[in-house]
Each structure stands twice: as C-alpha cells, then as structure tokens.
Amino acid sequence: MNATGKRAIIIGGSLGGLFAGILLRAVGWQVDIYERSPHALDSRGGGVVLQPDVVEAFQRAGITEGAPWGVVANERYYLKRDGSIAQRMPMRQTLTSWNLLYGTMRRHVPKEHYHQGKNLTELQQDSQQVTAIFADGTTATADLLIGADGANSTVRQLLLPSYAPQYAGYVAYRGLVDETDLDPETAALMTERFVFYQFPNSHILQYVIPGEDESLVPGNRRFNWVWYVNYDEQTELSHILTDRDGKRRDYSVPPGLMAAGVEQAMHSYADTALAPPFQKLVAATKEPFVQTILDLGVPQMAFGRVALVGDAAFIPRPHTAASVSKGAANAIALADALVAQNHDAPKGLSAWEAEQLRLGMHLWKVGQDLGERSQFMYGTGRSEGG
Structure with missing residues (x-):
C-alpha cells in the first residue's frame, strides 16, 4: 500500500520503530524498517503497563486481534x-x-519491508530526499527517515553527537x-x-x-x-x-x-x-x-527530513510507565502532522516537533522526580530493608 507515493525509512525495529511503521502505513506511506540486530528480538523488558496511546495506535492501524492485549x-x-x-x-x-506488543505489530509489517542485520553508518539529505548508508555497503533513499533506534541511537549520535544517556x-x-x-x-x-x-x-x-x-x-x-x-x-x-x-x-x-x-x-x-x-x-x-x-533528553527532534522518536530522543524513567506509550504518542502525532501537511515531510516534522519536545520534557522531569524520591531520600547507598 503506497497511496501517497511517499516512502519512509525507519531505523530501529523494536517497539518505537514498529509504532511509527504501522501508523505511517495506515496513512498511505510505504515503510521499510531497518533493525541492527540480526536476530529476532525477544523479551526485551518483560512487562509493560498498557496505556491509552498504545491502544489508539493499534486501533488506527486496524489491529484488532488479541484485544484486550493484556x-x-x-x-x-x-x-x-x-x-x-x-x-x-x-x-x-x-x-x-513487550513480547505481545512486538509480536502483534510485527505481524502487521510485511516481511519484505522489515530488514535485519542492518547497521546504519551515515545519513545524507537534501531538499528532496534522505539516504541511509549501512555498514554492509547498501543504501536506502526515501522522503523521510525516522530514528527509532533506542537509547543507543546511531541516528541521534550522527545528529546530536554530544547527547548520550x-x-x-x-x-x-x-x-x-x-x-x-x-x-x-x-x-x-x-x-x-x-x-x-x-x-x-x-x-x-x-x-x-x-x-x-x-x-x-x-x-x-x-x-x-x-x-x-x-x-x-x-x-x-x-x-x-x-x-x-x-x-x-x-x-x-x-x-x-x-x-x-x-x-x-x-x-x-x-x-x-x-x-x-x-x-x-x-x-x-x-x-x-x-x-x-x-536519563536522556534532547533539544531537537526534527532535522529536515529526519525525526528522532521514542527512547532515541527522550528516556523517561520507568516509574512513569510511559516509555512505550511515548513511542506510540510520537508516532500518532507524526502521522497526523504528515496528513495535515499534505505528506510534505519537512513541513510535517516542523509542525510535529514542538509538542513532542514538550511531552518528552514533561515525562523526563516527572520520572526524575519519582526516582529521586524513591531512591535517594536517605543518601545514595543501599538499605538492608525496612
């Protein structure tokens, strides 16, 4: 399905990348996902609190099987x-x-559009397109590139080299x-x-x-x-x-x-x-x-035709129960912004960025406050119980 004639490259095939993939496909984009791991991803993180943004993402993508998903x-x-x-x-x-969310979304991405063992090494973009260059010598060119490659994001390292978790x-x-x-x-x-x-x-x-x-x-x-x-x-x-x-x-x-x-x-x-x-x-x-x-927070999420989403941009501490849902919220808002801007990627990203930075900053701050209260009320050491 490529009703818009537009193509997106997603770097990172875990939950953040899959949310972006299923939602862009739902609004008529061709999507190819590139995951650095050569192996099937499994059991990363165990349990997840199911938040409304995740349910909304599934509904928008037409995913109904398996509900209530938890x-x-x-x-x-x-x-x-x-x-x-x-x-x-x-x-x-x-x-x-994690397994249920990952498995459910993977089944909605055609196998030929999910590529494993692909390590991004370089990005190039101009006013018309963006190109990803991989370690194996292959390249991919599209209208939009989404960095959804997590805490250790290569896309972020290329764009914001001084920002790291x-x-x-x-x-x-x-x-x-x-x-x-x-x-x-x-x-x-x-x-x-x-x-x-x-x-x-x-x-x-x-x-x-x-x-x-x-x-x-x-x-x-x-x-x-x-x-x-x-x-x-x-x-x-x-x-x-x-x-x-x-x-x-x-x-x-x-x-x-x-x-x-x-x-x-x-x-x-x-x-x-x-x-x-x-x-x-x-x-x-x-x-x-x-x-x-x-802890990770970035000052920018849109870079021309490139976007940072999920944990590649902000890592809220897990006390917020919002890391997964933030990836879904980023993807929902991005799909909406592209539709509103007639699928013009730079304009869509520009319209999308401010609210997503605000969301990321808010969750980052809330998570820090909860964590500091939980872990450091009595100094930084460990207690023998209470």
Whole structure:
C-alpha cells in the first residue's frame, strides 16, 4: 500500500520503530524498517503497563486481534515488611508484555519491508530526499527517515553527537516467573494485582502479564517483577553490567547472561531486604536480567527530513510507565502532522516537533522526580530493608 507515493525509512525495529511503521502505513506511506540486530528480538523488558496511546495506535492501524492485549489488575497492594498488606488501593490497569506488543505489530509489517542485520553508518539529505548508508555497503533513499533506534541511537549520535544517556544512579533487576512456578499462597497474593514493597532507597513491584506465547489464559501467564537498587557508577556499576562471558554491556544484561556472582549477590540481598512474598518471587526466577536506569533528553527532534522518536530522543524513567506509550504518542502525532501537511515531510516534522519536545520534557522531569524520591531520600547507598 503506497497511496501517497511517499516512502519512509525507519531505523530501529523494536517497539518505537514498529509504532511509527504501522501508523505511517495506515496513512498511505510505504515503510521499510531497518533493525541492527540480526536476530529476532525477544523479551526485551518483560512487562509493560498498557496505556491509552498504545491502544489508539493499534486501533488506527486496524489491529484488532488479541484485544484486550493484556491482563487486568483491579487493585494495588502495598506490603509490610512481614508480607502482610499495609494498604489496598482500587486501581484498574491493563498490564501487557513487550513480547505481545512486538509480536502483534510485527505481524502487521510485511516481511519484505522489515530488514535485519542492518547497521546504519551515515545519513545524507537534501531538499528532496534522505539516504541511509549501512555498514554492509547498501543504501536506502526515501522522503523521510525516522530514528527509532533506542537509547543507543546511531541516528541521534550522527545528529546530536554530544547527547548520550546518563546513568541515574540505580538499576532495575527484572524477572519473569511462569504462573505454575510460584507457590499457591504467593501466587494468590500476586495474581491480577499490582503489588509493591517499599523500603528506604528502594522498592520492588510486580504484576501479571501475558505468557511467553502471548497467552492471556490463567495458568499460562507470567508474574513480572521490577526491583530498583542503587549502585555507584564508579565503583560498582561495571561489575553489575559484566555478563557471564566477561563482556561489559552498555546498559543492560539480558535474560540468561547475568554473571553468576551478580545473580547470587542479588538473591542474598533479596533474602535480607525484601518482604517474604517478593523473596519467593525472586527465588523462583530462572533468568533474571538487569537494566540501568537512564536519563536522556534532547533539544531537537526534527532535522529536515529526519525525526528522532521514542527512547532515541527522550528516556523517561520507568516509574512513569510511559516509555512505550511515548513511542506510540510520537508516532500518532507524526502521522497526523504528515496528513495535515499534505505528506510534505519537512513541513510535517516542523509542525510535529514542538509538542513532542514538550511531552518528552514533561515525562523526563516527572520520572526524575519519582526516582529521586524513591531512591535517594536517605543518601545514595543501599538499605538492608525496612
């Protein structure tokens, strides 16, 4: 489908790139997505809070299968140190998974327009077109190029070389546990609720998400947990980010690759600091992973025929539950702006940019405020529980 005669190149084939791809296709653009990884992307990040922008993006793209796209939690529990309930709060939310969102959108992008193992090395643009040059010597030319290549964005590095993500002072340990792998008492407490345990300079949370195969059937789903822990950048972070093969990772260590010593230390800290239900949840996790919490904000998102979207432009801390939905919001607004400007890419980007910068700045600031309050009220170190 190329009703407009216009073509877009998207650099980055994860969620941000897929949102842009499905929404531009929906307004009549031909879209080609170029992903640097040669492998199928999988399980990056585990659970996601399903926000209205994501639902709107799916609806605009004509994606209806799989709805409601997540597991409903009707309330929040805050636990005491002994695992009993300190506070109950009614709050209905739908919780989904990275895998479900990715799989749903990938099925709506024709295979011949999703290219893997493509490393961008250079951009060239003039008044008529923009060209991407890849490490394998191939090129692609279009009317518009979208940098949706995440925290480590090559597009951003080419356009704004002095802007890079900054470590926020803490990491998120994360894990997924199949429903059948948790003892019944703990599972009953955790199921279809957002459960938190907070203690000085840290907190852990969990919720149920679709299963590995996107299943929403009770018994086939997963518990998803996230635990925020402070580590000093100079003396500790490098150790946490060195994987079991001795490779120092940039920002995260994926499932199955955490070094044995790091995993063991995490379990020991869990047994010391966490409420018993969360101790059991962490203990039941087969392949925990770790992600650094980052801050990034850019002063510009539109560069002639090139746009930065999603985490390539702004990384809000995960306490906002808005990183994925921000990518969807960027893409919705971009599609609208292009339609309003008769599919003139430079004019569309120019009209689009100001509001997206405002959104990014707002989420960035809110996330920082939430994180600073959670993690650094008692200095920058780690507590032994509360």
